[in-house]
Amino acid sequence: MKIVTRMGDNTSVELTPDELRADIVEGSETAAKRAKIPALTENEIDYLVDMFSCPSRIWGVERGHEVVMTKDGCVNALNSSRMSSGVVAPVNREVGVRLFESMLGFDSMEVAHNDYSVKPQRFLKALEQLHMELLQETTIIPLLYGFMPNLGLYYRPDGSFDNPSDLLPLGKIDEARRAQEEALEACLGDCVLMSDCMLEMGADGIDYDTVASTGDAEFLAVLKCTEHVAKETGLPVEIGMAAEMVLGFHGELEYDGTRLAGLWPHQQLKLCEKAGCAIFGPVVNTNTKKSVPWNLARALTFVKECDRVAEIPIHPNVGMGVGGVPMFETPAVDAVTRCSAAMIEIGGADGL
């Protein structure tokens, strides 16, 4: 008997029942070993085996277990290019957000610019404020304002700070660290500016996306900005990470006495809670050379540990290439619905 499932690159693959179970167990144990957390239990593995063995195209949560969705990327899926899995539909944000609310039934939405990083958005501050202001008048669902801190844009050639990627191979470790410390202050300033001005326009909260994409310096900037927003406004912040481990480009940066380099999702979560974050979005990147069952089991092991220790809601990222979902422009429905449901039934997610 062969079970048809998918690989992390979205291609179809056939597995025997034994191969399926072995993949799930191995995926989970890989995460458990790296992060020193518990692997999935036998019952949870049985659920995943049943789920992937079922020939149904669609899978879902049990009725009554539905959760809420938060969104990144605004309406990029509608009006952007393939870079954002977009279909270049001729709709602006006012139309797009209303469609997500009414036609697609989203529980919340994000307003953001197509150029999704804070550095370019800063120059369009007034325009972004107007979009938030106007949309708040016509929509009912919560609207957050979002951006990627994307510290990489602050380094040369895009920005004015020396690039640590150039300095580190030359052995200039101190110089690389100083450059990151300076750049993170500039990034923090922009994040604070954009967060404050959007909240003045009535935003229901702020979403920081792909946090720590350039490592520990970026994570520190976001934690400090979250502290500011939480303390000064009392309004919610959602933090969506970029990877399951924080890369130590700097290596010595700390927040509240905890070194940021090398943190796993359940550890990232606790610092975000300390900073005042309202919703935490763990990310686990998909390995395209492994099967979706392997990837999902690995992702669930990380997320389950977050669920165990979390005091705030956790919304695991289940977009393209994360949370077990295949890395492909249009991930297959059979894979996405399974990852979606499993994140809730096993991962304990409060949303996605």
Add this chain to the structure above:
Amino acid sequence: MHMAHLLASSMGGLRTTGDLVARMELKKMRVNDAKKYVADKLHVTPFELSDPTLMRNLREELDIGVITGVPGVAKGLAAKFRIAELLGIEINCVEQFKKKTSTKV
């Protein structure tokens, strides 16, 4: 991909009460606590919160916005004013609107 998640796992926003539960999660409530809070305010069970039939009628009755276009039903800010009162929470844009439209000196 969005549709896949919506079909598999989502409360469906205005189709049911997903927006209300989302608001409570933004106040740092985990999903079961958020559902219980909203269910208590609506005098329903948490299970019923995800039922589109029950919630469509209840939303119109409470006038807190519905997913289809119905003349006269609260929309936009008006719906959010009513949601804030129903849930006993502050909604940022509602508070900003009150400041903007207050004629008090």
